[in-house]
Amino acid sequence: MSSIQKALKTHFGFDKFRSQQQEDVINAVVKGDRDVFVCMPTGAGKSLCYQLPAMLAQGITMVVSPLIALIQDQVDQLQARNIPACSINSKVPARERRQIFEDLERETPCLKLLYITPEMLASPSFQPCLASLCSRGLLARLAVDEAHCVSQWGHDFRPDYLKLGKLRSRLPGVPCVALTATAPQRVREDVTQSLCLRRPLSFSTPVFRSNLHYDVVFRDGLPDPYVHLHAFVKKALADGSAGQGCGIVYCRTRDSCEEVAHRLTRLGVSAKAYHAGLKAADRTEAQNDWMQGKVAVIAATISFGMGVDKATVRFVAHWNLAKSLASYYQESGRAGRDGLPSSCRTYYSPQDRDQMNFLIRKEIARTQAKRGSEKDQDKVAITDFEAMVAFCEQEGCRHATISQFFGDKKPDCAGACDFCKDPKLVRAQIEAASRLSTRTGPAQSKESRGPFGFDPELYAGGRKGYGFERCDEDWETNTEDDSEKRRKAFGDVFKKQMNIRKSSDTKETFVPPDADCPLGDASSQRIPKLTVKAREHCLALLQSTLDNHQGAAVSTDSSDTQTLAVEIEHKVFRSSKTANLYKATVLKRVAEIKKGAGEVVSPRVGGGETSNCNSHADGPPDSKPDPPSSPSTSSGGDFLGFTSASQIYSLKRKRVGAGFRGSSNPFQTAAELLRASGDQDTSGGSGAETEPADALRGPGDPAEGADGGKRWKTESAVAGAAVSSPEKAQPIAGAPASVSSPTKGVSRKQQKLAQAAKMSRSICQYFSKKQEEGSAPDADGLISMAEEDKADLESVCEPPGEDEREVETPLDEKPLQKEPHVESEDPPGAKRQRPLQDSRKRVTFDSNVQESKAGRAGARGVPRVQKKAKTLKEGAEGTAGVLRAPEKPVTLKEAADIVVHCLDPFYSQGKFANKDLFKSFARFLSHLLTNGRSCGKGQVKSEARSLIKRFFSSLPLCQSESDWAHLRATVGGANGTEGGAEREGDGQAA
Numbered sequence: 001m002s003s004i005q006k007a008l009k010t011h012f013g014f015d016k017f018r019s020q021q022q023e024d025v026i027n028a029v030v031k032g033d034r035d036v037f038v039c040m041p042t043g044a045g046k047s048l049c050y051q052l053p054a055m056l057a058q059g060i061t062m063v064v065s066p067l068i069a070l071i072q073d074q075v076d077q078l079q080a081r082n083i084p085a086c087s088i089n090s091k092v093p094a095r096e097r098r099q100i101f102e103d104l105e106r107e108t109p110c111l112k113l114l115y116i117t118p119e120m121l122a123s124p125s126f127q128p129c130l131a132s133l134c135s136r137g138l139l140a141r142l143a144v145d146e147a148h149c150v151s152q153w154g155h156d157f158r159p160d161y162l163k164l165g166k167l168r169s170r171l172p173g174v175p176c177v178a179l180t181a182t183a184p185q186r187v188r189e190d191v192t193q194s195l196c197l198r199r200p201l202s203f204s205t206p207v208f209r210s211n212l213h214y215d216v217v218f219r220d221g222l223p224d225p226y227v228h229l230h231a232f233v234k235k236a237l238a239d240g241s242a243g244q245g246c247g248i249v250y251c252r253t254r255d256s257c258e259e260v261a262h263r264l265t266r267l268g269v270s271a272k273a274y275h276a277g278l279k280a281a282d283r284t285e286a287q288n289d290w291m292q293g294k295v296a297v298i299a300a301t302i303s304f305g306m307g308v309d310k311a312t313v314r315f316v317a318h319w320n321l322a323k324s325l326a327s328y329y330q331e332s333g334r335a336g337r338d339g340l341p342s343s344c345r346t347y348y349s350p351q352d353r354d355q356m357n358f359l360i361r362k363e364i365a366r367t368q369a370k371r372g373s374e375k376d377q378d379k380v381a382i383t384d385f386e387a388m389v390a391f392c393e394q395e396g397c398r399h400a401t402i403s404q405f406f407g408d409k410k411p412d413c414a415g416a417c418d419f420c421k422d423p424k425l426v427r428a429q430i431e432a433a434s435r436l437s438t439r440t441g442p443a444q445s446k447e448s449r450g451p452f453g454f455d456p457e458l459y460a461g462g463r464k465g466y467g468f469e470r471c472d473e474d475w476e477t478n479t480e481d482d483s484e485k486r487r488k489a490f491g492d493v494f495k496k497q498m499n500i501r502k503s504s505d506t507k508e509t510f511v512p513p514d515a516d517c518p519l520g521d522a523s524s525q526r527i528p529k530l531t532v533k534a535r536e537h538c539l540a541l542l543q544s545t546l547d548n549h550q551g552a553a554v555s556t557d558s559s560d561t562q563t564l565a566v567e568i569e570h571k572v573f574r575s576s577k578t579a580n581l582y583k584a585t586v587l588k589r590v591a592e593i594k595k596g597a598g599e600v601v602s603p604r605v606g607g608g609e610t611s612n613c614n615s616h617a618d619g620p621p622d623s624k625p626d627p628p629s630s631p632s633t634s635s636g637g638d639f640l641g642f643t644s645a646s647q648i649y650s651l652k653r654k655r656v657g658a659g660f661r662g663s664s665n666p667f668q669t670a671a672e673l674l675r676a677s678g679d680q681d682t683s684g685g686s687g688a689e690t691e692p693a694d695a696l697r698g699p700g701d702p703a704e705g706a707d708g709g710k711r712w713k714t715e716s717a718v719a720g721a722a723v724s725s726p727e728k729a730q731p732i733a734g735a736p737a738s739v740s741s742p743t744k745g746v747s748r749k750q751q752k753l754a755q756a757a758k759m760s761r762s763i764c765q766y767f768s769k770k771q772e773e774g775s776a777p778d779a780d781g782l783i784s785m786a787e788e789d790k791a792d793l794e795s796v797c798e799p800p801g802e803d804e805r806e807v808e809t810p811l812d813e814k815p816l817q818k819e820p821h822v823e824s825e826d827p828p829g830a831k832r833q834r835p836l837q838d839s840r841k842r843v844t845f846d847s848n849v850q851e852s853k854a855g856r857a858g859a860r861g862v863p864r865v866q867k868k869a870k871t872l873k874e875g876a877e878g879t880a881g882v883l884r885a886p887e888k889p890v891t892l893k894e895a896a897d898i899v900v901h902c903l904d905p906f907y908s909q910g911k912f913a914n915k916d917l918f919k920s921f922a923r924f925l926s927h928l929l930t931n932g933r934s935c936g937k938g939q940v941k942s943e944a945r946s947l948i949k950r951f952f953s954s955l956p957l958c959q960s961e962s963d964w965a966h967l968r969a970t971v972g973g974a975n976g977t978e979g980g981a982e983r984e985g986d987g988q989a990a
Ligand SMILES: Nc1ncnc2c1ncn2[C@@H]1O[C@H](COP(=O)(O)OP(=O)(O)OP(=O)(O)O)[C@@H](O)[C@H]1O
Pocket: 014, 015, 016, 017, 018, 019, 022, 040, 041, 042, 043, 044, 045, 046, 047, 048, 180, 181, 309, 311, 333, 337
């Protein structure tokens, strides 16, 4: 038996090496004539590769390790084996440290392994000791654990590791061994270079671990994620060695650790939370209990597990997305270290992804701001994160994805992942998730949606979160309950975020066109917020319309249509002042081309922008509002099942295109819009048929914002409310003469549209109509409500049939009913005030009140209203998260107050009430009006918060003071509160 094998048995109690690789590495390290680089999978036994040689060497092996927690665990394990090892770090008491230094000064120190952080190693106070050891020839070896931390291309770069390179140059004859589990090729090269490894012997084993089964579950699609997790835990533990198994659930936030632990315990699995917010004693107790098998599951932030070497971990579940694929590999690799089959699962959620995305970008921005420059390496965090996302979202072998990420060949998975086991299931899950995402919309954007999916925990309230602040100081200072500090820290983070957003709102970088960009004046930035991409998109739209309606074009030759499209686009560009006007005009041109197939559209003919549009011959091309698009195509902007407020009536003049420049009031109704269209039409303008505005929503369009095109949709939807589906429209019986009587020159179609416009303008009318729709939400709850809302919106735009007219007033005395009568006569300002004057009565969500009112309103409507309320309630009760259990009914006023309070932190002097938030709020109120019967105060609150979470995103538009006032007036008006919902504090915003 060789001395190495003897030492293996004597000091570590192992009969043989774990693998040939391990033996080879140890032999090379013991030999000591060359530096060694080791890249072996998690749990492969890398530590032994320097620990065993340390026992055979003369002198001390200095081990650099990134975290005190990690060090402590290693030292404890070694000491438990009677191996003389200790650590010098800031946590070690002064007396103990003195003893260590005394030992190091001895001629023959007892210590064999000295663990140290890179910071301590580089600190001036340690240099005399280091120099002394070197000069006496007592520094046998330098081992750098977690060596990927040295690389800026690595997922866990630690700047202090960079100092090790310099240090090495001062230790000429001392061999070095660098070890990592997670190093793609680029990182390996970087580590070798940064640590000044001399002709290193490189040992690298594929990362594939066949005993780990990987799978991904889309969390949002689960009826109860905790129950799902519980089932997974039960199965994983049952599959493992009897009674011995345990597992880890990694969570991003402290609260989710607590929640997961609590839920699992309630469901019958013993679980404890572990995070830096716990007192040290509680944390130690949790860890010990888990180590000793007293609790089966630990729900922890990633600070847990580093250095925890437990062989029987049967599963590692990620409740939240890991920050990179490399981190994930490392974290999940804590399972199955005994080589037995174990499970690694990620509960994936797009919302989670977006939050993580934002945090990563924020972190990069912070680093860059600190450094004052950008580096290519900065992007690595993003690409590594994207690899993690791809791991979850793509159809493919999970092991292959990991292996490819680390530069290994595709392994033989042999069914050790969900995809290889059942690809159809994975595909179905992805498809279901993408369906969900198109309905819920913004959660799916790849872009950082904004700070605040607004969960204070995102910022961890300034606390240690998920993998971003892996520094020991944080760990040490968070031992006490510091909720006050945290609150303040969160406030600071919040303010900072606001400032960042504010400045990013104003600063927009213009992306120059490509060399072959066909646009005229392609690099002109004349129109603020109009990107080259958006223009190209419009151009493509124009050209495809010309191609498809060749009668409208001068020639059928496609190159000619392109030239023509370029000219039209350029002309529109030159004549538009704002991005919105530009887009509106493009839409108009598209409609004209379609309508006027056979007529000449070329701007070269006729002198105007379009020759068939004689209404524009004299005036500025954009001086009239564009004909709207069909709501059926533009109403897709619903989020969370709430119909866009703008689909009900317009909020801003500029959104509906030109034609209202002279108006002092920034708001207008669809009826006004229609009037303007009517004017236009009477002067010969066309435009009953338009291209869906959605068609214009191009990538990179600034007006589209981070939400994937809501603004476009808004525009078209506003317009659409006025003129959609005209052919089917029937006049409403009893409609006010002022509107229903056709004015001269206004076509019959437009009269019908006027009726539709009036209907859509009134929220109450809209929703009272909605009450009578018979369909109930399906099991998807909210999602199906979104569909339903969409359908309702469309039906609103079509005048109702006889039946429907009778139940249009289930909220009988509701003030807004009267609006249409005055709408067409009053100036816009008066219109806005109208609800305030008429709204002294309380609109409640008490189903009894509603139904009795509905009863008075019309016997025919009642059963349907009741049925609707009932089905909505039932549907909602079966739906996670949204308006579930009926609580004490809440009035609109109360609901508004709650929401306004929730919004308050984001609003200051008209600056930060973001457009999406604003719309969401309106949608939320609309939703309440529709479904509020089954909704209680608590639910309203949580719903409001969830809205804010989702919608406080990075759209670069701020609401104006007047918008805000209008919103408040609308809300207050519906409840009899002059001036809108008060914003007196009740602490809910906090
Ligand atoms: N030759 C061996 N025989 C049996 N067990 C071994 C052997 N070598 C190491 N082990 C055990 O394997 C487990 C994993 O070892 P170690 O912690 O060194 O892995 P690692 O490669 O450093 O993993 P990670 O990268 O996750 O830290 C430990 O429990 C260790 O005691």
